[in-house]
Amino acid sequence: MHELSIAMQIIEIVDEESKNHAATGVSAIKLDIGTLSGIEPDALEFAMEEAVKGSIAELAKVYYNYIQAVAVxxxxxxxxxxxxxxxxxxxxxxxxxxxxxxxxLKIAAIDLITN
Ligand SMILES: [Zn+2]
Structure with missing residues (x-):
């Protein structure tokens, strides 16, 4: 599934970022997703739930900011x-x-928990 591999990549980046900042957890992940990014919202949200399991972001709240496509x-x-x-x-x-x-299709913000 396309969305699952994207979700895994997102968690990899979040994991990397957590290590770089010696974070003990992640409170929130904010994603920007264009309506023409090829992402199926339901599939991505489901995939993210699976991808965070056992990761540092297991308890993170994931925010999805869907961006309506605009042409000029x-x-x-x-x-x-x-x-x-x-x-x-x-x-x-x-x-x-x-x-x-x-x-x-990008991570807009990662809120890390640091001590
Ligand atoms: Zn015109």
């Missing part, structure tokens, strides 16, 4: 929400559009 039209400069990579501008029907945000 190169012709009329309007921005609009999109659910596809390639989208016709709803204002001028141009196909000359590009994605502004929505492909994010």
């Amino acid at each position: 039209c190169e012709e009329c400069c309007h921005e609009f929400e999109t659910h596809d990579y390639f989208k016709t501008c709803p204002f001028c029907n141009s196909l000359n559009t590009s994605l502004v945000k929505g492909k994010e």
Whole structure:
């Protein structure tokens, strides 16, 4: 499963970060996930629950910040929400559009517990 390997990578990074700061635990993990990142929210949330088991982040609260994909039209400069990579501008029907945000897949913050 795609999401499980991503969740494992996230926990690896969190684990590394914890070691670097001699943390004794992790209180929260905040993730930024674009709606066009290819991530299935339910699958990722389930995968994270599995991935944290036995890790330093076992008791961490995981926050998912889903970012609605937005594209911009190169012709009329309007921005609009999109659910596809390639989208016709709803204002001028141009196909000359590009994605502004929505492909994010990153750890926004890790809250470590240190003594
Ligand atoms: Zn346009």
